[in-house]
Amino acid sequence: MTKCSSLLLLSLCLLPFVAFSSTFTSQNPIDLPTASKLVLDATGKALDPRASYRIGSIGWGAAGGDVYLGRTPNSTAPCPNGVYRYNSDVGPTGTPVRFVKSDHSGPGIFEKQDLNIQFDIPTSRLCVTYTIWKVGDYDASLGARLLETGGTLRQQDSSWFKIVKASGRGYNLFYCPGPLACPSCPVDQCQAVGEVIQNAFPFVVKLPNST
């Protein structure tokens, strides 16, 4: 039953994203900015700020899967406003996004550059705001802030992100103060974006002094 429970939990759970507290980030050894490097897509081509892309998790099975715009349970927002990940690498494709630079300058998206992220989908006028990523209010029960939509483009808002190369394959995402609040802001003033996973919990009962 354990295995079955786990599978059910995995298939039912949402995978919302969070921005981890700065306690983490301040201890995170991040390279100092050097020469700007282009962010590359999975085929090795430089990103085009005019194009749309999908964001996919690195991983197999339930660890894989695309990021999508979804409804948050019990949310009072008038439109879908949750940033989630499908928990299957053979699941549906994610919602396309585009990366919006703080200025309109030239081609390419660079690592550690301030970016807004917007789901690139046809939507109603009411819901346009709910395509733009932002980081929500602090959630005490999570000790983190959930990633959601309802942000702004190129404003002083909690809608600023940086893409940073991971040591292995792919990139990590950081939530940052943005170019208006913190020009040329180092990544160590940002917070890592991670995800919240609900797992089953099989346990054993142990004697107080046993190992």
Add this chain to the structure above:
Amino acid sequence: MTKCSSLLLLSLCLLPFVAFSSTFTSQNPIDLPTASKLVLDATGKALDPRASYRIGSIGWGAAGGDVYLGRTPNSTAPCPNGVYRYNSDVGPTGTPVRFVKSDHSGPGIFEKQDLNIQFDIPTSRLCVTYTIWKVGDYDASLGARLLETGGTLRQQDSSWFKIVKASGRGYNLFYCPGPLACPSCPVDQCQAVGEVIQNAFPFVVKLPNST
């Protein structure tokens, strides 16, 4: 950096528990109650309602670790009121608990029996209530209810649990309506207790129509 980030996240993250929605539980294939079976500790001995035990996760490394009473960030409770798990099988030992039956009847703790769970620690009069497990209010961002303390013993409250044998090693825990609200309640009216984990999220950027 990915690996380092993951390790940091694991070492800093809290592992709070949640009761999953009944949507899950109603689809969970649970045996119908038959003859009552004693719950056994990790050494194979029947649990003693007068003794205290530790609850340990089944798993190695970060998947292992004991359950403990800890402070919830930003909680307004006057005492520690969070039920967490250490995320290391070689970490500190957990907070002892005892299992309290709805009646005071005889020896043994049985599977699917209604139980309160209480951290068995010396504490101040103010904090006694905050040793008793309960399931908190629904958290919309999690789509689940967090496990916390501040419960009651043998009252009609959200403090009732059942222990159910897992198909492999160990047991699963379910949050239930309790013997006052639902006498002889089947486990399929209960909710599985699981845990919330914060993970790092390395990603790749994909073209909209790629796999």
